[in-house]
Every structure is written in structure tokens, then in C-alpha cells.
Amino acid sequence: MKKIILYLLVIGFAVNVNAQELLCNIRVNSSQVQTSDRKVFQTMQTAIYEFVNNKKWTTTNVQNEERIECTIMINISKQISNDEFEGSIQIQSTRPIFGTSYKSTLFNYLDNNFRFKYVEYQSLEFSDATHMSNLTSVLAFYVNIILGLDYATFSEEGGNEYFNIAQRIVSNAQNTPEPGWKAFESDKNRYWLAEDLMDSRYSDFHMCMYRYHRSGLDKLAEEPDDARYEITESIESLKSIYRNNPSAFILKVFFDAKSDEIINIYSEAFPNEKARIVKTLAEIDPANSSDYQAITQSSEGGR
Structure with missing residues (x-):
């Protein structure tokens, strides 16, 4: 047995x-x-x-x-x-x-x-x-x-x-x-x-994917403020791709997967964080810019 x-x-x-x-x-x-x-x-x-x-x-x-x-x-x-x-x-x-x-x-x-x-x-x-x-x-x-x-x-x-x-x-x-x-x-x-x-011109996409998830989402539950900062910085890095080619397919792929999640992440952010990320998103993801206004309209979690 x-x-x-x-x-x-x-x-x-x-x-x-x-x-x-x-x-x-x-x-x-x-x-x-x-x-x-x-x-x-x-x-x-x-x-x-x-x-x-x-x-x-x-x-x-x-x-x-x-x-x-x-x-x-x-x-x-x-x-x-x-x-x-x-x-x-x-x-x-x-x-x-x-x-x-x-x-x-x-x-x-x-x-x-x-x-x-x-x-x-x-x-x-x-x-x-x-x-x-x-x-x-x-x-x-x-x-x-x-x-x-x-x-x-x-x-x-x-x-x-x-x-x-x-x-x-x-x-x-x-x-x-x-x-x-x-x-x-x-x-x-x-x-x-x-x-x-x-495409080597879009190498910042790979940095964004890593930083957004490993330094951001994976730490969001324990260190929300630091993690959100990392997520903000990772999204900011996509500006280089947008300015090089506003119609880059890789940007659409990223935001089709992430736009709703990003809105939720910043619902508890500080007002200055919200203003910064909404400005960035309006530039690099204009197709969803009206949706991102929900970030600034959300409650500030008592802050």
C-alpha cells in the first residue's frame, strides 16, 4: 500500500x-x-x-x-x-x-x-x-x-x-x-x-510592461503610493513611442488591455497624481480620453 x-x-x-x-x-x-x-x-x-x-x-x-x-x-x-x-x-x-x-x-x-x-x-x-x-x-x-x-x-x-x-x-x-x-x-x-x-524604436514598451507589473501592480496592495508612482512612470515612458509614431499599433494593444484597470488604480490617488496621469493619458491614448475623466471625478479616498 x-x-x-x-x-x-x-x-x-x-x-x-x-x-x-x-x-x-x-x-x-x-x-x-x-x-x-x-x-x-x-x-x-x-x-x-x-x-x-x-x-x-x-x-x-x-x-x-x-x-x-x-x-x-x-x-x-x-x-x-x-x-x-x-x-x-x-x-x-x-x-x-x-x-x-x-x-x-x-x-x-x-x-x-x-x-x-x-x-x-x-x-x-x-x-x-x-x-x-x-x-x-x-x-x-x-x-x-x-x-x-x-x-x-x-x-x-x-x-x-x-x-x-x-x-x-x-x-x-x-x-x-x-x-x-x-x-x-x-x-x-x-x-x-x-x-x-x-521594433527597437518601441523598446520603452517592454520597460513599461515590466515596471508597470513588477514594480507597480505586484506591490500595489502593500505599498500603494510607491506602486502607483511606478505605474505612472511606466505609462509616462510610452510618450516616446507616441511621439515617434502616434498610430503605433502597440499602444492600442496596451490600452485596449489596460484602460479600465488604469482608471481603477487611480481612483484612490492624490489629486496631483490624478491630474498628471490624466494629462499623460489624454496625450498618448486620445481614443479613451473621455473615459479617463472618471479618474479626476472619482472620490479621493478621504485624502
């Missing part, structure tokens, strides 16, 4: 140490497709779930509680042929904040250029050396973006290995007919996301 218990403990430990990196909720929505047989969409959802969650994406050994929580929502709007589909893919990933139950959103993006083929029960294959299918290339691209952004919050430029892989996936897809991979198609697509993340 003791041997059995010991064996189970060893097996459990091995599984725990070698857990995959992602804990990803997958949903395929096919409600817009007119068909009497929806089994293929359930099979598709299961295949995508297994591809994303069961594949080993890094060389790092992670424990179950360290897996990155994320969601991938695929909305199929059209079935072009028996095995070809068109729609959108929405990706969201979060990061736990030290000493709290709070999870901070790192990535929240809707990609409307998603066309792919899927043959029921056919295994999903991927290689970062070649473009094997648009479905697996798109999924692997966003998996590496998720990994890169998460790693970037724990060490400055810590995500570059995965951003490099994402850029390689883009390069491999340049001759494919499916949209979303090419520079000339749009200034906000997969090409430009990978390009911006590896």
Missing part, C-alpha cells in the same frame, strides 16, 4: 512539474452558420483546445498553478466550403497579481481577419519553420504573443524569445492567400503586432 501511495505521489509530482504553459478556455461559436450538422464545430473546438493546452510551447517546466490563464473565442460567420471557414478570433490573457486574488489583463484583442481550413478528425500540425495551415499558424502566433507578454512582465525584454517566434510565423505566412499576415493589408494586423513588439 505504501508503495502504491509513493508511486501516485511521484506521478502526481511529475505531472505537476511538467504541466503545459497555458490554461486556455476555447470556444467556437457557429450560430451564424446555417447548417443542420453542428458536430464538426464541436470536434473543431475539442481539437483546438487540445492543440493549445496540450502542446509544450516552451522549454520551461511550469507547475499547474503557474499556467497562464487565457481565453480564445472563435466566431465563425461563414462556411465557405465543406472544410473552409471565415470569421473572427478574440484572444484575452491575464496575469495574477502578487499577494492578491486579482488578475490583470495583459492582452485583449479581436482579429477579424480569420479564414482557415479544418478537416474533421484531422490532427492539427504546426511548425515554426514553415506555414502548414492557417488555423495552426494563427493559433500558434497568438499563443506566442500571450507567452511573450506574460514573460515581459517578469523580466525586462523577457518576452522577446516568443515575439521572435511570432515574427517567424508571420514571415512563413507571407505567400498564403489568407488575410492578416501582410504589411500592406492593414496597419493593425498580425504583421504589425509582431513588428512593433520587435
